[in-house]
Amino acid sequence: MSEPSRNLAIVIDAADPDRLRDFWVAAMRYEPYGSAGAYRSAAPSQGSIGPKLVFQQVDDPRTGTKNRLHIDIIVGDEIEHEAERLEALGARRLTGLIVEVGTSWIVMADPEGNEFCLVYDT
Amino acid sequence: MSEPSRNLAIVIDAADPDRLRDFWVAAMRYEPYGSAGAYRSAAPSQGSIGPKLVFQQVDDPRTGTKNRLHIDIIVGDEIEHEAERLEALGARRLTGLIVEVGTSWIVMADPEGNEFCLVYDT
Numbered sequence: 001m002s003e004p005s006r007n008l009a010i011v012i013d014a015a016d017p018d019r020l021r022d023f024w025v026a027a028m029r030y031e032p033y034g035s036a037g038a039y040r041s042a043a044p045s046q047g048s049i050g051p052k053l054v055f056q057q058v059d060d061p062r063t064g065t066k067n068r069l070h071i072d073i074i075v076g077d078e079i080e081h082e083a084e085r086l087e088a089l090g091a092r093r094l095t096g097l098i099v100e101v102g103t104s105w106i107v108m109a110d111p112e113g114n115e116f117c118l119v120y121d122t
Numbered sequence: 123m124s125e126p127s128r129n130l131a132i133v134i135d136a137a138d139p140d141r142l143r144d145f146w147v148a149a150m151r152y153e154p155y156g157s158a159g160a161y162r163s164a165a166p167s168q169g170s171i172g173p174k175l176v177f178q179q180v181d182d183p184r185t186g187t188k189n190r191l192h193i194d195i196i197v198g199d200e201i202e203h204e205a206e207r208l209e210a211l212g213a214r215r216l217t218g219l220i221v222e223v224g225t226s227w228i229v230m231a232d233p234e235g236n237e238f239c240l241v242y243d244t
Contacts, residue, residue, distance in 0.1 A: 006149070006151055006195050006196065007172075007195070007196035007243070008150065008193055008194065008196065009194040009241075010192075011192050011193070011194055011239070012190065012191050013188075013190045013191070027128070028130065036223040036225075037223040039223065049171055050128070050173070051172070051173050054194070062190060063187055065185055067189065067190050067191055068134065068135045068184060069132060069135070069189055069190075069193070070132075071130055071131070071191070072130065072131040072132075072133055072176070073130060074128065074129035075128065100159065101158040102158065114190060119131075121129070
């Protein structure tokens, strides 16, 4: 293809964008990036790559509905250690280790209840 | 920091994961990547960077609730041209051009109604 792939960011609604950013910065080993109005952002440290994350303050609370989009955090065989680290940061485990289609993962939720998967990439 | 930032993928629930992948492949100028069970994935072309996108077939339809996470597609001053291209691929415009906090964007929806923003990055 003649044109490069598009630049992409992930925007997450938040009741408390500062706290949610703190969680995801620690989870992803990102760094705080910027702040404007209702928005806070985070980006990989210099030398790393990954999409920018943006946390947008919204007044409407999460409903009980599962998010239609979610983040997978890809890790190696330190998955159990990583799940414990994320719990210590304020995440919750929603499942045990699920093994399917040649992959395994744990479903977790961030401090505001957004589901994400911790995925073991062989 | 001593450890690199985490690898991340974005997983999108889909009624029709093949069709939704086709849309996002064209929208992001990605390429189809793999297929396993209820999952289809897409990744940047060789030489480009960006997170893997995974489309997961689910039976529960989208509710009317706005997604708590969404994707921003970052473009330059071809934003209007790009909005037209995405409409031709099956997206809908949900707003006109919104100008706020030094940025401007158009809110759109993919063929399954998932909101995303087309963001003009100056």
